[in-house]
Amino acid sequence: MGLDTFGKGIKRREDPRLITGKGTYVDNMKMVGMAHAYILRSPYAHARIIKIDVAKAKAQPGVLDVFVGKDMEALGSIPCGWSHPGLITPKHPVVAIDEVNYVGDPVAVIVAEDRYIARDAADLIDVEYDPLPAVIDLEKAVASREQARVAAAHADVHHAGAHHDEAAAGEAIEQTVGAEVKAALASQEAAGPHLVHNEAAHNTAFTWTIGDKAKTDEAFAKAAHVTTLRIRNNRIQASAIEPRAALASYDAASEGITLWMTSQNPHIHRLLAAAFVLGIPEHKLRVIAPDVGGGFGSKIFVYGEEIIVVWASRKLGVPVKWASERREAYISDAHGRDHVTTAEMAFDAGGRITGLRVKTLANLGAYLSTFSTAVPTYLYGTLLSGQYDIPTIFCEVLGVLTNTVPVDAVRGAGRPEATFLLERLMDTAARELKMEPTAIRRKNFIQPNQFPYQTAVALQYDSGNYEVALDKALEMVGYADLRKQQAEARKQGKLIGIGVSTYLEACGLAPSALVGSLGAGAGQWESALVRVMPTGTINVYTGSHSHGQGHETTFAQVVSRELGVPYENINILHGDTETLPYGWGTYGSRSAAVGGSALVKASQRVREKAIKIAAHLLEANEADVELVEGKFQVKGAPSRSKSWFDIGLQSHLAHNLPQGMEPGLEFTAFYDPSNFVYPFGAHICVTEVDADTGQVQIKRFIAVDDCGNRINPMIIDGQVHGGLACGIGQALYEEAAYTDEGQPLFGSMMDYALPRAHFLPSFELGHTVTPCPHNPLGVKGIGETGAIGSPPAVVNSVVDALAHLGVTHIDMPLTPEKVWRAMNAM
Amino acid sequence: MAKIEIKVNGKARKADVDPRLLLVHYLRENLNLTGTNVGCDTSQCGACTVMIDGQAVKSCTVLAVQADGSDVTTIEGLAQDGKMHPIQQAFWDNHGLQCGYCTSGMILTSVEILKHNPHPSEAEVRHGLEGNVCRCTGYHNIVKSVLAAADAMGGK
Ligand code: FES
Ligand code: FES
Numbered sequence: 011m012g013l014d015t016f017g018k019g020i021k022r023r024e025d026p027r028l029i030t031g032k033g034t035y036v037d038n039m040k041m042v043g044m045a046h047a048y049i050l051r052s053p054y055a056h057a058r059i060i061k062i063d064v065a066k067a068k069a070q071p072g073v074l075d076v077f078v079g080k081d082m083e084a085l086g087s088i089p090c091g092w093s094h095p096g097l098i099t100p101k102h103p104v105v106a107i108d109e110v111n112y113v114g115d116p117v118a119v120i121v122a123e124d125r126y127i128a129r130d131a132a133d134l135i136d137v138e139y140d141p142l143p144a145v146i147d148l149e150k151a152v153a154s155r156e157q158a159r160v161a162a163a164h165a166d167v168h169h170a171g172a173h174h175d176e177a178a179a180g181e182a183i184e185q186t187v188g189a190e191v192k193a194a195l196a197s198q199e200a201a202g203p204h205l206v207h208n209e210a211a212h213n214t215a216f217t218w219t220i221g222d223k224a225k226t227d228e229a230f231a232k233a234a235h236v237t238t239l240r241i242r243n244n245r246i247q248a249s250a251i252e253p254r255a256a257l258a259s260y261d262a263a264s265e266g267i268t269l270w271m272t273s274q275n276p277h278i279h280r281l282l283a284a285a286f287v288l289g290i291p292e293h294k295l296r297v298i299a300p301d302v303g304g305g306f307g308s309k310i311f312v313y314g315e316e317i318i319v320v321w322a323s324r325k326l327g328v329p330v331k332w333a334s335e336r337r338e339a340y341i342s343d344a345h346g347r348d349h350v351t352t353a354e355m356a357f358d359a360g361g362r363i364t365g366l367r368v369k370t371l372a373n374l375g376a377y378l379s380t381f382s383t384a385v386p387t388y389l390y391g392t393l394l395s396g397q398y399d400i401p402t403i404f405c406e407v408l409g410v411l412t413n414t415v416p417v418d419a420v421r422g423a424g425r426p427e428a429t430f431l432l433e434r435l436m437d438t439a440a441r442e443l444k445m446e447p448t449a450i451r452r453k454n455f456i457q458p459n460q461f462p463y464q465t466a467v468a469l470q471y472d473s474g475n476y477e478v479a480l481d482k483a484l485e486m487v488g489y490a491d492l493r494k495q496q497a498e499a500r501k502q503g504k505l506i507g508i509g510v511s512t513y514l515e516a517c518g519l520a521p522s523a524l525v526g527s528l529g530a531g532a533g534q535w536e537s538a539l540v541r542v543m544p545t546g547t548i549n550v551y552t553g554s555h556s557h558g559q560g561h562e563t564t565f566a567q568v569v570s571r572e573l574g575v576p577y578e579n580i581n582i583l584h585g586d587t588e589t590l591p592y593g594w595g596t597y598g599s600r601s602a603a604v605g606g607s608a609l610v611k612a613s614q615r616v617r618e619k620a621i622k623i624a625a626h627l628l629e630a631n632e633a634d635v636e637l638v639e640g641k642f643q644v645k646g647a648p649s650r651s652k653s654w655f656d657i658g659l660q661s662h663l664a665h666n667l668p669q670g671m672e673p674g675l676e677f678t679a680f681y682d683p684s685n686f687v688y689p690f691g692a693h694i695c696v697t698e699v700d701a702d703t704g705q706v707q708i709k710r711f712i713a714v715d716d717c718g719n720r721i722n723p724m725i726i727d728g729q730v731h732g733g734l735a736c737g738i739g740q741a742l743y744e745e746a747a748y749t750d751e752g753q754p755l756f757g758s759m760m761d762y763a764l765p766r767a768h769f770l771p772s773f774e775l776g777h778t779v780t781p782c783p784h785n786p787l788g789v790k791g792i793g794e795t796g797a798i799g800s801p802p803a804v805v806n807s808v809v810d811a812l813a814h815l816g817v818t819h820i821d822m823p824l825t826p827e828k829v830w831r832a833m834n835a836m
Numbered sequence: 837m838a839k840i841e842i843k844v845n846g847k848a849r850k851a852d853v854d855p856r857l858l859l860v861h862y863l864r865e866n867l868n869l870t871g872t873n874v875g876c877d878t879s880q881c882g883a884c885t886v887m888i889d890g891q892a893v894k895s896c897t898v899l900a901v902q903a904d905g906s907d908v909t910t911i912e913g914l915a916q917d918g919k920m921h922p923i924q925q926a927f928w929d930n931h932g933l934q935c936g937y938c939t940s941g942m943i944l945t946s947v948e949i950l951k952h953n954p955h956p957s958e959a960e961v962r963h964g965l966e967g968n969v970c971r972c973t974g975y976h977n978i979v980k981s982v983l984a985a986a987d988a989m990g991g992k
Binding site: 019021022024025026028029030031032033035037038040124126248249250251252253301302303304306335336337557558559560724725727728729731732733734735736758759760764765766767768770772773796 | 854856857864865868869870871872873874875876877878880881883910911912914915920924927928929931933934935936937938939940943958959961962963965966968969970971972973974975976977978979980
């Protein structure tokens with residue numbers, strides 16, 4: 011393949027091993043003497059643990075030991091990695107001690123010779139629970155807060171009126187206020203005096219706002235038209251096909267532990283596990299993430315299970331493995347989304363947006379997961395300008411605790427929620443204002459000459475050209491014709507819908523100083539080490555982690571271009587904290603933009619030094635030596651040249667280096683970008699709704715995305731396909747639903763509906779290229795765009811198909827039942 | 837314990853197993869054939885698909901003792917003489933995988949699809965794959981791979 015691979019859709023080098031069954035996933039691994047851990051989980055959403063009897067389980071042949079929360083009491087709380095002012099962080103024990111807070115909360119750990127024995131023994135554990143009322147519904151969870159707010163407002167009014175005769179009125183006020191608060195508390199009591207954690211009043215972990223409230227209120231007061239929507243963004247599950255797994259091996263001689271786990275960010279896992287939970291020096295823990303079967307967010311976070319295996323391996327002196335079952339995955343992997351939002355958009359008489367006001371209840375679940383507090387705030391509230399020039403925005407988010415599985419980032423994280431809300435508002439407003447859905451968008455797009463564009467919600471967009479992407483999508487779908495066909499079909503009683511959505515996302519998570527100022531407990535740079543071997547081949551070590559994204563291929567394409575070394579001679583290594591420089595991992599579409607840029611930086615340093623060595627060997631001036639097609643040659647005298655082999659060898663032998671030069675040829679670079687990257691695009695979905703059953707069938711899906719420069723178009727397209735399937739899954743099928751008592755209704759893949767091959771069409775993709783102006787590759791992210799742009803395109807399409815029947819909105823997922831009820835106005 | 841004899845990828849393997857041992861665990865744990873993956877435990881995802889006597893079967897719902905006397909092919913047995921099976925090759929050529937976890941099952945299911953219908957339409961491929969879940973690819977390139985394999989195999 012040689013030197014010329016950048017920008018080409020070359021086949022992936024990681025595939026042969028995966029296609030032939032030679033991948034190394036964590037659960038494939040075995041060690042001598044290895045034991046299996048099985049975790050007994052709470053069947054209650056909320057209960058006190060009265061007592062746990064493990065004697066029978068412990069006595070089973072083949073059981074090494076059984077542990078409960080008290081045994082692990084000395085461990086730290088599982089940390090939340092992102093803080094807000096005033097954040098309430100309930101203690102999150104690795105294994106529950108006195109109280110369980112969701113169905114799935116770990117209660118006991120059985121370690122046995124094999125997984126069958128461990129599971130059997132779990133049945134013999136006797137746990138006595140005292141069930142407590144559970145808080146499940148988001149609005150009910152914070153109802154007492156609203157009541158208290160009303161009471162407080164009343165009290166203020168009384169206070170203001172009482173000024174002239176304070177002494178006399180004092181007592182009366184006390185009584186009035188007291189009565190109101192009492193009334194509020196009484197009604198709260200009636201609704202259930204339920205708190206998930208006593209320290210979080212009104213079940214609220216934080217209240218977060220962004221934007222200018224007064225200015226926004228004023229825009230609404232003056233608006234010619236206001237569009238209002240109440241939206242539920244459904245709770246979903248990442249559902250990587252490989253369940254999470256962890257295998258820990260303690261070495262008594264060195265007191266070191268090696269932990270193989272399904273991780274998207276082994277260094278973050280090591281840092282948080284060692285420093286915050288286990289309380290061991292970081293260098294004693296080595297985290298290795300080998301082949302990982304998909305992450306989609308769910309493998310970013312610190313969970314109790316990986317701590318459990320480390321703890322148990324150290325305690326028992328044998329390697330201990332835990333491998334999640336699917337049933338277990340659904341109640342132990344973090345969930346995603348789950349917002350209830352009221353959104354209002356103000357317009358002037360001409361259809362121009364004059365303001366946006368948003369109030370969101372964001373479900374956090376029972377505990378604060380690693381990035382949970384960042385998702386509904388900085389990854390959501392700051393995206394509320396979308397592609398539009400909105401003069402003023404105000405957004406308030408309540409982070410709400412409930413007795414459900416913790417909620418965190420799932421593919422897109424915050425950005426899909428923001429885009430869904432905006433794109434549903436745009437379509438709804440268009441209908442109310444009798445405008446074409448594309449016309450209202452065009453009218454409000456940020457124009458190319460407005461970049462860099464400062465939004466009303468903190469972000470400064472670097473570049474974009476939104477109308478071009480929309481035009482391309484409309485052309486691909488044949489929009490004008492399609493609208494005609496739709497009108498014809500409707501005459502024949504067929505319900506065809508066309509849904510447009512335009513999206514923008516901020517990804518490539520960084521810059522560190524910025525995210526730090528916003529509360530991140532993490533740096534967001536990336537590092538890379540480029541090492542030239544004595545024979546001129548290259549080993550590249552990256553802090554990014556590939557779990558399906560194809561870094562072994564794309565990163566080699568990048569380094570090949572930078573160094574002029576044949577693609578075949580470049581080896582990409584990732585996923586091991588012991589051998590790699592520090593890194594922050596792969597999520598939020600940051601690998602190419604941040605990790606790839608670190609590679610470029612390290613490669614450039616290698617090249618600079620290589621040129622110095624070449625000049626010395628060629629007895630030429632450094633300024634006269636250039637790297638052309640993989641050879642270092644003297645300008646004007648190409649026959650005088652040195653190869654990478656010559657340079658590599660000489661740098662290591664060091665027999666003939668420039669005076670004072672250090673031997674070796676390798677550099678580590680740390681890249682911290684100056685801004686996020688801002689991919690964008692336009693998606694169009696054509697659906698047909700079955701008039702009898704409400705079943706939605708996607709007929710066509712067009713996605714035009716702009717991710718800047720394209721390293722490997724084949725891999726980019728694959729990422730878009732996968733993202734679209736996730737987004738369409740959320741729109742039509744997926745929901746992690748609970749009963750009012752907190753029992754999950756998604757116990758296995760039989761209940762949680764994932765999109766299957768025959769649910770989906772073949773996707774039609776297009777792209778535009780607006781290079782990122784501030785990173786050396788000019789790249790943006792692509793992994794999440796499909797999941798961001800597609801849900802509103804689908805819902806807009808279905809509402810478009812049914813609008814003439816009076817349907818204005820349906821909450822996701824658009825199951826046949828919900829659609830049928832909406833079109834039959836029930 | 838129960839005695840079983842199963843021919844796995846052409847080799848006769850004898851074992852004494854717990855009667856409740858699942859075939860997938862027998863293959864993975866006893867024989868180290870870890871190319872067969874477990875994704876759902878309930879016959880929903882197809883990651884554990886193997887061929888039993890030439891038929892694609894989800895090995896998470898078969899007991900090892902039920903496979904006694906049969907001929908099992910796993911992903912490790914599909915390539916011949918170090919050469920990928922044409923379906924494997926087609927998956928590589930067409931970017932039919934990302935994380936690769938569903939891939940063994942997808943490929944073995946595809947063997948079955950093409951065996952019964954050597955020239956399937958796109959819709960037939962999609963229906964044939966309905967028992968296999970992939971979270972990465974959106975199926976687009978998997979379908980493309982199977983169609984390409986059908987072409988390459990020319991009806992064989
Ligand atoms: S593991 Fe067997 S079908 Fe999913
Ligand atoms: S390639 Fe990852 S699940 Fe299919």
